[in-house]
Amino acid sequence: MAFSYSEVEGKRAHDPLMACHHAIRSTKCIWFTGPIIVGAGPSGLAAAACLKERGIPSLILERSNCIASLWQNKTYDRLRLHLPKQFCELPFFPFPKDFPTYPTKQQFVAYLDMFVSQFDLKPFFETTVLSAEFDPICRFWRVKTSSGSKGSVAEYTSRWLIVATGENAEEFVPNLEGMDDFQGSILHTSSYKSGEMFRGKRVLVVGCGNSGMEVSLDLCNHNAQTSIVVRDSLHILPQEMLGTSTFGLCMCLLKWFPAHIVDRLLLLVSYFMIGDTAKYGLHRPKLGPLQLKNKAGKTPVLDVGTLSQIKSGKIEVCPGVKRIRCNSVEFVDGKVDTFDAIILATGYRSNVPLWLKETNMFSIKDGLPKKPFPHTWRGKDGLYSVGFTKRGLLGASMEALKIAEDIELTWKVDMKKCC
Ligand SMILES: Cc1cc2nc3c(=O)[nH]c(=O)nc-3n(C[C@H](O)[C@H](O)[C@H](O)COP(=O)(O)OP(=O)(O)OC[C@H]3O[C@@H](n4cnc5c(N)ncnc54)[C@H](O)[C@@H]3O)c2cc1C
Numbered sequence: 105m106a107f108s109y110s111e112v113e114g115k116r117a118h119d120p121l122m123a124c125h126h127a128i129r130s131t132k133c134i135w136f137t138g139p140i141i142v143g144a145g146p147s148g149l150a151a152a153a154c155l156k157e158r159g160i161p162s163l164i165l166e167r168s169n170c171i172a173s174l175w176q177n178k179t180y181d182r183l184r185l186h187l188p189k190q191f192c193e194l195p196f197f198p199f200p201k202d203f204p205t206y207p208t209k210q211q212f213v214a215y216l217d218m219f220v221s222q223f224d225l226k227p228f229f230e231t232t233v234l235s236a237e238f239d240p241i242c243r244f245w246r247v248k249t250s251s252g253s254k255g256s257v258a259e260y261t262s263r264w265l266i267v268a269t270g271e272n273a274e275e276f277v278p279n280l281e282g283m284d285d286f287q288g289s290i291l292h293t294s295s296y297k298s299g300e301m302f303r304g305k306r307v308l309v310v311g312c313g314n315s316g317m318e319v320s321l322d323l324c325n326h327n328a329q330t331s332i333v334v335r336d337s338l339h340i341l342p343q344e345m346l347g348t349s350t351f352g353l354c355m356c357l358l359k360w361f362p363a364h365i366v367d368r369l370l371l372l373v374s375y376f377m378i379g380d381t382a383k384y385g386l387h388r389p390k391l392g393p394l395q396l397k398n399k400a401g402k403t404p405v406l407d408v409g410t411l412s413q414i415k416s417g418k419i420e421v422c423p424g425v426k427r428i429r430c431n432s433v434e435f436v437d438g439k440v441d442t443f444d445a446i447i448l449a450t451g452y453r454s455n456v457p458l459w460l461k462e463t464n465m466f467s468i469k470d471g472l473p474k475k476p477f478p479h480t481w482r483g484k485d486g487l488y489s490v491g492f493t494k495r496g497l498l499g500a501s502m503e504a505l506k507i508a509e510d511i512e513l514t515w516k517v518d519m520k521k522c523c
Contacts, residue, residue, distance in 0.1 A: 139511055142247070142265070142459075144165075144171045145491065146194060147491030148490070150195055150490065150501050155511065156223050156225070157195075167231065167232035178295075183318070188351065189206070193501065200218075230253075231250075233269075233459050234248045237461040267488065267492075271472065272452035273456075274455045275452055276453045288444045288445045290445070290447075292447075298322065302326060302328040303327050304327060305328050307329065308332075309323070311448065313449060330418070331420040331422050332420070332421055342378055351406070358394070433446070454472055477493045478493075480493050481507055486514070488511075490504050490507060
């Protein structure tokens, strides 16, 4: 049985979480026997469950007041998983059979709630990690947190630190010239819920990834006059092809053929299904979708209906934004249009460099692991990362399993010493 040890009180307890609670109240300096996981999104939960399966307790620290805060608080109402459910499963826990192929966000959150109950995971909510640093003398990680409305500060220490704060921790808001002069509303997709409040309005969506495309469709369905900025080239693929999901087909073909061959097939089938997208201002990159994903981490857009609205002219494609004025936007081709609202579908950034005092594993520039997939998950001195593969939930599940297996090796040695 695992135990926790509060340095100041010198007490040992058989329930690690009880011991932590007890120690927080009295000392604010807490030694935790198992790994500390930062973030209670799907990746952090997956890591905790994999550890639990091996009998290793973990402590999950989460800044918000719920699990999967990205999904619960920062996504739009019509969101469904972009990939079929079998590719979004967390370890040891399939989706319920009666869930559709592409579960809604409410169903995904319900699935995560069931996952948490199944593995009896109890994250510490409203606990923001302010900094984490490896102490080379004691050889453990010091994790400083601020929690509750009063922001009380504590320090947790452990031999292992698992970074699970996600590739989407902070909204990325570009600095567009004249933004402050705009008299309409400007919001990031993380605050967008539905097109209802934009009915009859002229709305510009900046950014054409999966979110930008889907928000444009939602606006269009709510009778907003919708335009979307497509600055760079991009691959749009049908969500399903040849009677199956495009993602599933890729996974299957990649077992037999190299990426450039699969890319050719994808582009050929896409051409027959959706035609030449360049005719609508959506130019394809030179590299095929899978090669581009492998090389630059750029995800192709899986079309859920936006393309047909672009073809019918209900959604207008615009080039890059040059500057914003009080009620209009000037584009790089010199055209000027008036808008009531601008929605920034400009994505997110990792926040790891803001709190992790370590520069070998994570890049300061983008907060992502320096090593490419599949070597993203392990650093030095008991440092791990889960969910930074640019491969969604499938990548996170794979990493969670590897991390637990790796930690178990040192955990067993430690336990023997203690006995
Ligand atoms: C709109 C949208 C749709 C998507 N659809 C899919 C899909 O269909 N399939 C798929 O595989 N992937 C999809 N993704 C990718 C997505 O990143 C993953 O689904 C998933 O949410 C990643 O989980 P995560 O736990 O790594 O990160 P997150 O879900 O972002 O969780 C990280 C957690 O860490 C917490 N945190 C951050 N900083 C701190 C700190 N300093 N201290 C304490 N806690 C902190 C955050 O509050 C958050 O709860 C989608 C992403 C978006 C934005």
